[in-house]
Amino acid sequence: MLVSLSIRDVVLITRLDLSFGSGLSVLTGETGAGKSILLDSLGLALGARADSGLVRAGAGKLSVVAQFDVPPGHPVLDRLAEHDLDTPADSGAELLVLRRVVGADGRSRAYVNDQPASVGLLRRLGEIMVEVHGQYDTHGLLDPALHGPLLDAQGDLEAPLAACRDAWAQWRAAAHAHAAMLRDLEQTRAQEAQVRAILDDLEALAPSPGEDARLAERRTALMHAEKVAEGLSAALTALTQPADVDGALRAAQRSLERIAEVAGGTVAPIMEGLERAAIEVAEVLAQLERANADIDLDPRHLDQVEERLFALRGLARKHDVAVDDLAGLAERTRARLAALDAGGDDVAHLARAEQAARETYLGAARTLSDARAAAARALDAAVAAELPPLKLDKARFVTGLDSLPERDWGPDGLDRVTFLVATNPGADPGPIHKIASGGELARFMLALKVVVSRARPVPTLVFDEVDTGIGGATAAAVGDRLARLAREVQVLVVTHSPQVAAMGDHHWHVAKAADVADSATVTTVTPLDDDQRREEIARMLSGATVTTEARAAAETLLRAGGRTPAACREP
Template identity: 50%
Template sequence: MLTALAIRNVVLIEALDLVFRAGLGVLTGETGAGKSILLDSLGLVLGDRADTGLVRAGTDQASVTATFEFDRLPDAIRAALAEADIAIEPGEALIIKRRLRADGGSRAFINDQPVGVALLRDLSRHLVELHGQHDDRGLVNARGHRALLDRYAHADTASVAQAWHRWSRAEADLAAARAAVTAARADEDLLTAHLAELVALDAQVGEEADLAQQRAAMQKGERLSSDLAALQVLWEGSDSALAGLRSAARRLDRIAGEHPLLAEALASLDRAVIEAGEAEDRIAAAMEALAHDPLSLDRIETRLFELRAAARKHGCAADELAAKTAEMRAALDAIESGDAHILQLERAAHDAGLDYQAKAEALSVVRAEAARRLDAAVAQELAPLKLDAARFRTAVVRLPDDRWGPQGVDAVEFLISTNPGSAFAPLGKIASGGELSRFILALKVALAEEGGAATVIFDEIDRGVGGAVASAIGERLARLAHAGQLLAVTHSPQVAARGRNHFLIAKSSEGTVTRTSVALLDSAGRKEEIARMLSGAEITPEARAQADRLLEQA
């Protein structure tokens, strides 16, 4: 609920800090004292258009800060804040601030984080519900009427929504399967030909890399063949270098014992013979590994060309050809079994549709019964509010099939007729001013609405009425405010007497400077203000006595 409102330099308000409590709060004052400034200030902080006319003359900027506190932050508010990356700890207040410069620029903040004005407007419907002469939100807006009736009826809307989503998924699966089979049948001949090609090709995963490696080795062997042949000649035959080394080692072996240096020379020569022998073996192995057969090389290159051409044709890598083959085989199998699968999906979609319709029809019955009860409850409230000639009707209308949805098959709208014999029409199109506010009050009392905005404001709901009607209005406002917070701008002493908190709005002038102030009245101040509302400019003892009686009755 709204717990504090701080206003700086807004029209006639220089600086104002208000603290609000739960229950019914009333705001009174003489006409022109500035009650509308308070509502405009609250509207500014809740995302209304930034009007530079609100900036107090002679100042650069105006600002309004509203503080809201909750026992538990409503899920809708938490979700909206989370989407804007704003986290609020349990028990933490929600502080909204709006600054408006005289040149027209404005900035908004939530808990000191800059935000867009669109977020303020999104949050406003969960924070404050304002009912006044030009209000087109809240209960006047037909888009919320179905949800209000469902809450009033304690209707099971969740099962209908679940059935709708099951039916939607079943229909989507059926449509996708039909489209897939239709597309597959259109390409069946081409698909069969492509599958035959891939089956004949029999591509294996990793085959391309293996063939490329073999081809590279053969091409390298072809390039090195002359050098390897020349090296082989150096090692082969009786007159080769290796044969000469071995002959020298044998001769040196016969005389190595004659001198230590000869023995060392023999050891060196033996090592050379061994190393040369190993080199000969490695060259021979390399020649075998790099041996190239022109026919084999041609066969490998042909296979590589076939693999890569097929990969290009089917828009994939060569290693994916095996998977593509399996995919085509599955597509052909699906064509063969498609009719049976579609029949199964058709049956599932049909059953899901019947289940949804049954649940939606049951919900319609609940809504129709609740509508009758709501109409009767509102009718009981109209006469005490001086609306006895009016009639109220909750219209539950069947939607065309293409507009069915998770909320069911009905459209719901609250309609009124203000005069006998006149046609029913939407709430906001017939009633006006205080009459509209009284209709809304009757409806809210009948609904005993839960889950609405945290704070409800009625702007001059008592316009044009007095006496017993004003008393009835005050009694109903107090009843509505019992479990929450309700603020009423009023000119009626009967309504003011019902307030738990009473704010007096006054305007004063000092020379050329005019200011609006707001004060929370104590019990003596309340009595005096209600007496003024009863008697006018001159407060009489009779007015004070009547004020006492009104306060006692409240």
């Protein structure tokens, strides 16, 4: 709720600091005293459009600071967190401080919790914390975008609404999957001839993984076959001619074997070394003979290898892949064509899934619509009961439920919810802000707020002259409903009605006074004690001359409203 309002240099206000409490707070004073300046100042702190004409004459700038006590879990805390704005704490409570500065040149600056912010953010935060209802400037419940959420909250429709939103999300996901498959299938079909040509090329060549390296190695060997053959032959000749190295080693072994028994251990290591050497030489000779025999000296084979290698590399360049990826490209191309062949079945499956999700959504949405219709009837009846005492007995309040075209369906269902009124018998209901006059509009809003006060978490309501054009029992009914509303939320009301003023928990008097120091007229706001309050209500009853009868009537109104002198406290 609003806990304080500090105003500096706004029109006739030089310096003003007000503290607010819970319940019903009333502001009274003669016409032109400056009550509207207070509301204009509060509006600036809430992000209203700035006007340099509001800067007090002779001042360089104005400033307004509104401080709120934020209840735990209130939506404004989430909005602050979204913008990384810290919330200062006072005795453990969360605070929200909105500040607006407007220069005489018209330039405006906004601050949230002493951190620079945009005026747009200030306005959005203000709309969450305060709702203003006046004859000419009204927001909140008059915004058609709020009517649906308000009806859902008032009717406790969280469960069917959640089911509808979940079904909508599943339908959208199914529709997206279906559409994506259709796009892919259409794209593949458009390229089918090209894809099949690619596969024909790949299958004709039948590349295998690693073939590029093998062919390159084979090509190198074939290109140097004669030179390799010469080298192998020379090596084989060196080992066999003019002497046979293997035979010489074996002969040496036989010579040592004949003296081994009489030589003791002297020749044993030598014989072992000769044995190893003989084995190695025999293996080398066998390898040289095999390598020499395997040499391909047929020039046609080199042509075949080069032709295959160049064909593979050309195909790889054509499809912008590595040669070793040609086999993988062939597999992917086959899979793509297989998907094309099976695509019709997949699309049909997804189409059935989308249709099933649509039917589920429609079922959930129609259940929500039925629940809304019942909630609308209950809301209409509750508001209708509030209208006669507010001198709106000939008026009708109707919660309109219109079916949306399919293109406008959404997570919140199939309905457009609109609050409508008819002020004359037989007239068709129309949008509330277009049908009701200024005074009627404020009273309609009061009746509606009394019924739905718990459904919309706006902690502070402001009513500007909600009692215009009424008096007597109707004014008393307005005061009673404001008092009832103030049990749920904080209510500030600017009033000319003594019946309404007598219902307040707190009472301020707004007046003009002469500032001797500046030789100017200023607006003052004074909290009233018991006697001052009785005197102010008596003035409202009798006019300029306050009579004994007026004071007695004021006392009666205070007692009737449960505001005995003991209960009349300064805020």
